[in-house]
Amino acid sequence: MAGQRDIFVTRSSMPPFEEYVDEIRSLWETHWLTNMGAKHEALRAALKAYFCLQGGTLTCLRTVIWRSSSLCRR
Incomplete structure (x- = not known):
């Protein structure tokens, strides 16, 4: 299939690195x-x-879960 581009379904859209760092x-x-x-x-x-x-x-439930699970490991 000549001329076709790959489409990466799981590839993230990322801003320029400098913009992200700022x-x-x-x-x-x-x-x-x-x-x-x-x-x-x-x-x-x-x-x-x-x-x-x-x-x-x-x-942020994800943070709460992470903190709870990290306490259980101690």
């Missing part, structure tokens, strides 16, 4: 990767605005 630089500076950090609050505010919500709580 976006996450504050995470390294603050060492804050979990709930209630600056990125968490920005996402919460954006979701509230997008869905026209008056209030709400944003949690």
Whole structure:
């Protein structure tokens, strides 16, 4: 099949490396990767605005599960 391009279904779409590093630089500076950090609050505010919500709580269940499982290993 000449002229066809491969389509990688599981290949991620990635921003330029420098753009990604600029976006996450504050995470390294603050060492804050979990709930209630600056990125968490920005996402919460954006979701509230997008869905026209008056209030709400944003949690990351994956982090909670990871923390719980890591406590069990000790």
